[in-house]
Amino acid sequence: MSSTTIDTPTKILTATLALLERPGAKLPTMSDIARASGVSRQAVYLHFPGRTDLLIAATRFQDMQNDVNAALTASRSATSGTERLDAFVTAWGNYIPKIYGVARAILAVVDTDAEAAAAWNTRMADMREGCAAAVQALAHEGTLPANVDPEQATDLLWTILSVRTWENLTQTCGWDQACYIDTVRGLALAALAQDVGALTDVLACPDPPA
Amino acid sequence: MSSTTIDTPTKILTATLALLERPGAKLPTMSDIARASGVSRQAVYLHFPGRTDLLIAATRFQDMQNDVNAALTASRSATSGTERLDAFVTAWGNYIPKIYGVARAILAVVDTDAEAAAAWNTRMADMREGCAAAVQALAHEGTLPANVDPEQATDLLWTILSVRTWENLTQTCGWDQACYIDTVRGLALAALAQDVGALTDVLACPDPPA
């Protein structure tokens, strides 16, 4: 029974993700979501207090499927600080496209909805910890220049890895995902590890026909 | 007469800017704007077709007062490519805080309103030209590595200088404006001019008490 019939909340969350992940989709209303779920609009409110809560639940639902931590903890096993930074940038950078649909919907309401803002900030704070850990690894092995403030270096790495930066380069400028990763990695290594060698190859990947 | 009495459209635009530039303000409704203008809500519609049009008009109104081109053309007179990049980054970076209030309001409706998106894209395309010119100046004097694609370098500079990046560093991370300018300049010089010297001082400005 539990294997054949699908739970209503699950149906709703699945439909929501499907709507959100359609590339170039307009942001769905509660009616859109209900229709896509094959359920009445009120049934949605029966399981989720409101639109924001539903979006946040969709985030968690998606995280369960993707298993964020698996990829990110991999970066924790890297030996050198530089390798660790590299692994973290790659892991997170490749994670962004998976969450972009939902992220976009949440970001769209972030400055009108305090609850959404809080949820997003928490998520970004988690990511920032990864940045901080990478920075600390660099500092520990002496790759990070002595005069730079770790806090500030973390802020910068966090900004370079922001969803907005990914959005700019891949969605607006039409960059290839691989190209984005290479560039962002080069930028991070240049800024934090002063790796001039990394810079040489930055921006050297084939330009997609814009 | 024309000096004592203020034009209604001007009153509306002035009030709109005042609302938009209040730090941390929630996005104003048409009623808010009318109230702040000391005018009826319908009077606003009498002069502006809709909310988006009003925001776009506010942008232009603000540009008249600020005179963008003055600061940006200054960067055009720089002799070396590196100096030019430097001047452009400084000019634009210091311009962002002036337009942020309005930019925030427009960005908030950009993915639901095609007209707003078009206006914003035009504005950003103008800025991108400045980036392209700076990149070309670097390429001309040979500072830009030969293997990098100028288009891609422009995209990257454009992203580094985006309003979102400024927002992340100064609003979310609480950075000082001067610190933002220094960092972004260092990042640009590192990425495009491979200037290791610039990197040394990146992230060396005093951290504001977050």
Place this chain on the structure above:
DNA sequence: CTGTCAATTGACACTGTGTCAAGCGACTTG
């Protein structure tokens, strides 16, 4: 058969945008 639970239906309140029509006061022009 009865109670319970999940879901449906349809109504409603509220906010915000945008439209419409009638009215009003001040100023111009015959």
Place this chain on the structure above:
DNA sequence: CAAGTCGCTTGACACAGTGTCAATTGACAG
């Protein structure tokens, strides 16, 4: 001075979207 015009006000309305409420249905369990 009367007539008209212009800019603005007032108040009503339509519409979309969110969120709430109450009555009803249908299935399933004791």
